[in-house]
Amino acid sequence: MIQVQRIKVITAGICAVILTVGIARFTYTPFLPLMLKQTDLSLVNSGWLATFNYIGYLMGVLLVSFTNNLSFKFRFYQCCLLVAVLSTIAMGMTTELYGWVVLRFIAGVSGTAGVILSSGFVLSWLKHHQLKPELGLHFMGLGLGIAIPGTAVVLMNHFFAWDSQWILMGLFGIVFFIPAWLWIPPPHSTQHKASQTLAEPPRSWMIKLILAYACAGVGYVVSATFIVAILENMPQLAGKGDWIWVVLGLAAAPACFLWDKAANKAGEINTLLLTYVLQTVAILIPVLSDSLLANLIAAAIFGCTFTGIVSLMLTFIGHKFPKNPAKAMARLTICYGIAQIIAPAAAGYLASHNGNYNLALMLTAMIMVAGMVFLIAVKREKFVTVNLD
Numbered sequence: 001m002i003q004v005q006r007i008k009v010i011t012a013g014i015c016a017v018i019l020t021v022g023i024a025r026f027t028y029t030p031f032l033p034l035m036l037k038q039t040d041l042s043l044v045n046s047g048w049l050a051t052f053n054y055i056g057y058l059m060g061v062l063l064v065s066f067t068n069n070l071s072f073k074f075r076f077y078q079c080c081l082l083v084a085v086l087s088t089i090a091m092g093m094t095t096e097l098y099g100w101v102v103l104r105f106i107a108g109v110s111g112t113a114g115v116i117l118s119s120g121f122v123l124s125w126l127k128h129h130q131l132k133p134e135l136g137l138h139f140m141g142l143g144l145g146i147a148i149p150g151t152a153v154v155l156m157n158h159f160f161a162w163d164s165q166w167i168l169m170g171l172f173g174i175v176f177f178i179p180a181w182l183w184i185p186p187p188h189s190t191q192h193k194a195s196q197t198l199a200e201p202p203r204s205w206m207i208k209l210i211l212a213y214a215c216a217g218v219g220y221v222v223s224a225t226f227i228v229a230i231l232e233n234m235p236q237l238a239g240k241g242d243w244i245w246v247v248l249g250l251a252a253a254p255a256c257f258l259w260d261k262a263a264n265k266a267g268e269i270n271t272l273l274l275t276y277v278l279q280t281v282a283i284l285i286p287v288l289s290d291s292l293l294a295n296l297i298a299a300a301i302f303g304c305t306f307t308g309i310v311s312l313m314l315t316f317i318g319h320k321f322p323k324n325p326a327k328a329m330a331r332l333t334i335c336y337g338i339a340q341i342i343a344p345a346a347a348g349y350l351a352s353h354n355g356n357y358n359l360a361l362m363l364t365a366m367i368m369v370a371g372m373v374f375l376i377a378v379k380r381e382k383f384v385t386v387n388l389d
Contacts, residue, residue, distance in 0.1 A: 002129060012183035013122040014141040015176040016081065020114035022145015023173045024084035024107040025053060027166075029224060030153040030245050033232045034162045039095055046229075047348020049104045051341050054221065056108025058337030064116050065330035070187040073117055080113030081180055085173045092166030114141065115310070116330050118184060123318050125185045135318075136260035139311035143252025143303060150246040201320055205381045208374045210335045212272075213313050215371025217339030219279050220306045222347045222357075222364045227286075227299070230357045234290040247296055248303035255304035256311035268316045269379040272309065273372060279305040280368040287358045 028050065035041045041049075060080070064073060087107040091100065122138050149169060156165045201209075228245050263271040278301050285298035314329045321328035347360035 002131075006126075006129075006131060008179075008183040009122055009125050009185055010137050012179050012185075013118045013138040014144065015178075016077075016118040016180040016184065017114035017139065017141025018145040018148065019173050019176040019180055020080055020084040020110045020112075021142060022114075023149050023169055023176070024088055025057070025111050026146055026224070027088065027149050027153070027169050028053065028104070029226075030150055030228050031162060031165060032226075032229050034157065034165070036229070038162045041097070041100075043352045044348050045097060047344045047346075047351075049100055050221070050344035050348075052101045053104040053108040054337060054340035054344065056105035057111045058108075058334065058341060059105075060109040060112030061116060061330045061333045061337050064112055065327055065334065068327065074121075074186050077113045077117040077121070077184070078181060080110040080117070081177055083107070084110040084113070085170055085177055087170075088173055089167050089170030092163035092170075095163075112330075114145075115314075116333060118180070119314055120318070120327075120329055121184055121187050123315070124187055135311055135315045136257035139256035139307055139314075140253050142307040142310065143249050143255060146249025146252055146303065147246055148249070150249050154243060154246060202381065205378060208378045208381065209313075209317070210332060212371045212374035212378060213309075213332055214335035214339045215367050215374065216276065216279075216306075216309045216313075217336035218343045219276075219283060219364055219368040219371070220309070221340040221343045222360055223283055223302055224306065226344075226347060226351070226357055226360075227302070230286055230361075231295055233356065234286075234295075236290050236292060244295060244299045248299040250303070251300035252303035252307040255307050258304075259308035259312055260315070263312055268312055269375055272312050272316075273375050273379075275305040275308045275312070276368055276372045276375065279309070280365050280372075283361055283365045283368065287361050 032046055036043070036046060063076070067073065083106050087103045087110065091103050091107075094100065094103075119135055119138055123135060126132065149172070152169065152172060153165065156168060160168065227248070231244055259271060259275065262274075266274075282298045282302035282305065285294055285301075289295065313332065317328050317332045343364070347357065347364075350360040350363075351357045
């Protein structure tokens, strides 16, 4: 019976990620080239729409990070599911820039439910039932959230205009809304024995980890926002950008589960360093080559690494703060969210000024290298073991 319940809980978490992140947030990426062609949306404003989406996400993360009220978090999670469906449908019902800004903002807020809240609920439930507390399966939702809507976009492009596609995508989200609403377990406080000892991360350690994750936020958001538009601008890849987005999602789907297995053997920090190196390579490939094969490989590498970074980081920090993992995850994510606010707008301006995204991608790769430096510093710093008595 517990195994059946485990399947339902993990499925609910995956569906929450697909709906609030894959559809409400990520769908903007494959829709962007069509919106640039069929509406008055400019390259600069496309970057600002992405920025407001991440501002919304950050606001949601901040709200979660400053509350310990578990019942409020659960009600907020349910509200986010509703917002994810409605904001996606509404994107196809207006051509006003300010309307899009508001809708991308609240869609960003809804992403908190998939990345922070549902992962915290699932992790707590697994620990409460003495099951292996890994989130690799849960974060398969990130890859599926790219691949499933991405495939739908490829199919819809031949038959529907940009506005109809947004509406249809929102209606499609109801498929994931139902299990995400019905099967997610309400959170409960985790009780710890008085004699239990925990490794308490020093503040300096936490700051370095946060900075490393912020660098990954830049690495993720520039490619995740603009990758389809970048590839569509290459003569040899015109018309193939949507399919490359699907490849990215398919590579991402099993990645978190596999990275969990790698981390069990090599350690979280060593595995994170590998993901940072590989993601940096993936970011630079579109700068160096317009080959279809090379960019398919880059998309696959990027897909499997950015989801791996999110899964490994949030699982890592959740283990360090078992009393309230969702709160710890939210605080780690704040700087990741700030990076996502600044980077898309900056990349949009650079692309508009230079006529391509090459400089933005090169600067992004440099920031990923800085993230590796912070990770090495985290690895070298030791924990202080304390007793909870």
